[in-house]
Amino acid sequence: MSIVEINNLTVHYPDVKALDDVSFVVNEGDFLGIIGPNGAGKSTLFDCMLGLNTKYKGTIKFFGKDIKNSKNYLKGIGYVPQKPIFEKNFPVTVNDVVRMGLRNESDKEKIDEILQQLWIHELRNRRIGELSGGQQQRVFIAKALVNNPKILILDEPVAGIDQQSIELFYSILRELNSKQKITIIWSSHDLDAVNKLANHVACLNRTLFFHGESEKFFSDDKLVKQYSEASMQEHMHHH
Amino acid sequence: MHRALISGIAIAILCSVVGLFLVLRRYSLFGDAIAHSSFGGIALGLLAGVYPLLTAYGVSIISALIITKIKDKYNISGDASIAVLLSSGIAIGLVIIGFSGGFTIDIFSFLFGSILLVSVDDTILILSLTGIILIVILLLYRQILYSTFNEEQAKVSGIPVEKINYLIVFMAGITVVTAVQLVGVLLISALFVIPNVTAIMYGKGFKQTAIISMSFSVFSVVAGILISYILDITPAGTIVLLSIGLLGGTMGIKSAGLLSKN
Numbered sequence: 001m002s003i004v005e006i007n008n009l010t011v012h013y014p015d016v017k018a019l020d021d022v023s024f025v026v027n028e029g030d031f032l033g034i035i036g037p038n039g040a041g042k043s044t045l046f047d048c049m050l051g052l053n054t055k056y057k058g059t060i061k062f063f064g065k066d067i068k069n070s071k072n073y074l075k076g077i078g079y080v081p082q083k084p085i086f087e088k089n090f091p092v093t094v095n096d097v098v099r100m101g102l103r104n105e106s107d108k109e110k111i112d113e114i115l116q117q118l119w120i121h122e123l124r125n126r127r128i129g130e131l132s133g134g135q136q137q138r139v140f141i142a143k144a145l146v147n148n149p150k151i152l153i154l155d156e157p158v159a160g161i162d163q164q165s166i167e168l169f170y171s172i173l174r175e176l177n178s179k180q181k182i183t184i185i186w187s188s189h190d191l192d193a194v195n196k197l198a199n200h201v202a203c204l205n206r207t208l209f210f211h212g213e214s215e216k217f218f219s220d221d222k223l224v225k226q227y228s229e230a231s232m233q234e235h236m237h238h239h
Numbered sequence: 240m241h242r243a244l245i246s247g248i249a250i251a252i253l254c255s256v257v258g259l260f261l262v263l264r265r266y267s268l269f270g271d272a273i274a275h276s277s278f279g280g281i282a283l284g285l286l287a288g289v290y291p292l293l294t295a296y297g298v299s300i301i302s303a304l305i306i307t308k309i310k311d312k313y314n315i316s317g318d319a320s321i322a323v324l325l326s327s328g329i330a331i332g333l334v335i336i337g338f339s340g341g342f343t344i345d346i347f348s349f350l351f352g353s354i355l356l357v358s359v360d361d362t363i364l365i366l367s368l369t370g371i372i373l374i375v376i377l378l379l380y381r382q383i384l385y386s387t388f389n390e391e392q393a394k395v396s397g398i399p400v401e402k403i404n405y406l407i408v409f410m411a412g413i414t415v416v417t418a419v420q421l422v423g424v425l426l427i428s429a430l431f432v433i434p435n436v437t438a439i440m441y442g443k444g445f446k447q448t449a450i451i452s453m454s455f456s457v458f459s460v461v462a463g464i465l466i467s468y469i470l471d472i473t474p475a476g477t478i479v480l481l482s483i484g485l486l487g488g489t490m491g492i493k494s495a496g497l498l499s500k501n
Contacts, residue, residue, distance in 0.1 A: 050394075052391065081392065086389055091263075091444065095444065100392075100393075
């Protein structure tokens with residue numbers, strides 16, 4: 001059953017077309033890896049899906065309803081941004097941050113449960129700014145999960161994090177999808193990780209040039225090469 | 240004296256709570272800017288023969304909302320918009336004072352505070368406004384804290400961030416004019432900023448930091464009023480110097496390594 005439907009999504013900025021006629025469907029329980037070079041429009045896509053950018057053409061539906069008609073769909077989503085920006089000395093503990101994600105104050109026990117699940121319970125009274133990058137990302141995952149979302153959306157969540165934390169992070173995602181059946185939509189530069197974790201892949205570079213099962217993508221050398229070339233061109237363009 | 244202490248304590252609590260959100264949003268001088276624009280409102284009230292605090296409230300709130308709108312619409316930086324608001328308010332006040340015949344004792348009391356002269360009606364107004372604002376903050380605590388911590392994530396969670404921003408600015412406007420009676424237009428930012436900067440060095444979580452800030456603020460105000468009464472000097476300067484003393488002491492403790500790293 002489809003949980004997200006994107007139809008003919010197009011976003012124009014003054015100098016560039018950020019997304020051009022993008023259409024795809026995400027089914028319940030999918031683990032979708034969105035890959036693409038820098039500037040491909042991944043963050044723009046997420047901004048539109050999350051209601052942060054409403055200036056687009058086309059339709060975006062969550063749970064069967066057009067998101068332009070109501071913001072209620074956000075209650076079913078947990079979002080982990082690329083690198084959450086906050087003041088290093090902001091006086092909030094790990095507990096405070098996860099609690100921000102709670103919509104219902106009577107669910108406070110859920111905070112302890114989530115912190116234990118993500119192996120950060122002993123950090124609950126530490127200030128968020130004191131933690132390492134990997135620990136902070138687990139806190140933001142905890143905040144995203146505390147309301148039992150049906151969909152978890154993550155925008156390049158492991159950028160700038162140590163390898164050990166990345167491995168732990170991926171094992172958490174695997175468990176969330178396989179055991180708790182949470183639909184995951186995740187943008188990444190790590191082809192190996194996408195190959196191991198995701199059951200579906202979407203290749204984006206302003207347009208969508210592949211969407212389907214990850215096995216099909218990674219067994220097609222031509223497709224993988226095409227993505228790699230696009231990434232290389234983008235890399236060389238910026239350097 | 241009792242009225243001064245009661246009003247002072249209420250203002251101390253109000254300024255530290257509202258000020259904490261302003262400091263964390265990097266609006267530390269916003270209170271200063273609103274206070275300077277309130278000076279224009281005070282001068283207008285004195286000229287028109289209307290109770291000056293009423294015109295001050297009106298002008299402050301309107302100025303705060305306009306500058307927030309202009310900052311968002313024209314993408315002017317926060318510090319630049321504060322500079323515009325600050326100078327406009329004083330300039331308008333000076334021009335109006337020019338028409339009204341120059342500086343009077345009333346003008347000085349608004350510039351430097353006059354808590355020892357606070358009336359019963361003023362005290363009731365201060366306590367009422369403090370109570371209302373604190374209740375609003377308690378009711379919307381999660382939304383205000385979340386949008387202060389990270390606006391984008393707050394929006395994604397369904398919080399109406401723009402409305403919350405305007406609410407904060409509105410409450411700041413009311414708080415500033417209320418606090419002007421204690422420390423005056425010129426020293427208002429001290430009440431908003433200094434106890435919070437000090438508390439942030441101590442507190443781990445938000446509630447703990449807010450409580451510490453309120454404690455420092457109340458101590459400075461109560462001690463300041465009492466000392467100034469005994470020595471027959473203006474309370475505003477005494478209060479602010481005590482507040483700065485607490486900050487200095489904290490920095491000393493931190494330098495000596497006696498405070499955990501925050």
